Amino acid sequence: MTETQIETRKKCVGCRELIDVEASICPHCGTRQSQVSRNLIRFAALAGALTTILSLATAGVALLPQALSV
Known part of the structure; x- marks a missing residue:
């Protein structure tokens, strides 16, 4: 690519x-x-990633008592 094209x-x-x-x-x-x-x-991608992480953390905390009682 030439400089003019750039x-x-x-x-x-x-x-x-x-x-x-x-x-x-x-x-x-x-x-x-x-x-x-x-x-x-960028904001939408960051918000999506943060929502995914928070959802997984919430599910993990909610399921922790069941996992410990087995």
């Missing part, structure tokens, strides 16, 4: 495909290209 292309915040620097919506996945979108995606 300056006119950027990675999509959603699918990471190379798109035009001026693109506001990715032609590959349809994701809006803004800092807000990028932060929202």
Whole structure:
């Protein structure tokens, strides 16, 4: 890839495909290209991971008395 191509292309915040620097919506996945979108995606991923961890911890605490009584 030449230097000119690098300056006119950027990675999509959603699918990471190379798109035009001026693109506001990715032609590959349809994701809006803004800092807000990028932060929202990161927050959603973090919230999902945290919810999963808390759910597993809650289930473990709830099932602990049954496991100890066997």
